[in-house]
């Protein structure tokens with residue numbers, strides 16, 4: 328499988344180079360030249376396959392000969408070594424729980440897959456000019472934890488995570504700062520934008536890039552994007568009513584997850600309709616209504632992992648639908664849900680159905696109900712993208728009840744934070760990175 332840049336100004340490349348580079352030299356997103364078509368009998372008999380077999384079949388065509396089958400098998404099995412159950416919430420609604428991974432959010436799958444691919448390429452050496460790989464990432468919270476955990480102990484890869492001091496939740500901070508080994512947490516005395524600025528300067532610094540092999544782990548990387556297709560196949564495996572495929576509602580921010588779902592659909596997965604569930608950041612709902620795409624500055628909400636004003640993966644969705652609005656509209660609807668509605672629905676779902684969604688899942692649930700009210704012959708799934716405990720500061724005041732803390736989180740909260748404080752100053756970051764080389 329080859330990949331081209333959506334900016335069309337870079338040479339085509341293979342999975343290995345696309346994953347190592349992250350972004351194409353022309354700053355475009357990589358996109359596969361062909362969409363794989365899965366055999367009808369595989370889709371029909373999906374219950375006969377294990378999760379590992381399903382994941383391997385889905386991802387292998389996109390990896391091609393960049394990774395031999397046996398190694399890819401190993402990577403896949405390490406990526407999905409936790410359950411992804413489909414749980415019924417009401418008569419026509421199910422929750423696909425994507426939060427049973429080590430950092431309690433769906434980003435674990437993408438981060439685990441990508442880290443192991445990069446680890447494999449680093450061991451091969453040639454693509455990284457024989458150098459150790461340093462992954463540099465700025466986080467506002469969720470990404471950092473998934474990347475830290477995903478890369479922890481991966482040989483040949485060092486990880487440097489920058490986060491804004493005092494601006495991530497206490498669970499998130501512990502996930503970033505307590506692993507040690509090849510994971511280095513830099514606590515920046517500044518904002519998330521400062522962190523991102525520092526990372527951008529490091530990538531642009533020619534001298535630094537001579538000494539180190541720097542790469543990023545953000546969500547536009549094909550090795551993080553493509554494995555997210557697994558969720559949709561696992562949902563289908565567990566969906567009982569195969570005669571009537573589900574509507575799937577996806578809490579969306581950067582639109583990587585839902586774009587993977589749409590790719591799965593184009594590969595032959597039965598889905599009745601997709602819903603992009605958005606918070607107040609409503610560029611895509613507005614676009615689907617008016618045909619007008621207006622990026623905006625993100626507004627803060629209680630579902631903060633979706634506070635994105637110009638979703639980077641949206642161009643991939645347009646490419647999948649050949650930039651034709653009517654094609655897209657026949658498969659995708661979008662709803663914008665306010666914080667007040669999100670809070671009310673969390674409370675209602677808990678009281679009526681004894682199920683507690685996190686704020687992101689709650690947006691997905693309500694968007695799905697809106698659609699189902701107008702399509703009463705349908706049933707659907709919302710993706711529950713995070714465990715509510717990750718956002719207990721929002722959830723507890725709403726429900727008036729403590730969120731039970733899973734054992735894994737309790738263990739992490741007792742560990743000692745280990746971070747290096749730095750000023751929002753490039754020379755400070757530079758010195759630290761050079762020491763890694």
Ligand SMILES: *Cc1c(COP(=O)(O)O)cnc(C)c1O
Pocket residue numbers: 432433434469546578579580581582583584585632633687712713
């Ligand atoms: C990242 C994230 C999202 C948004 O996913 P995208 O792929 O960026 O659309 C939704 N919910 C949670 C909990 C997240 O961490």
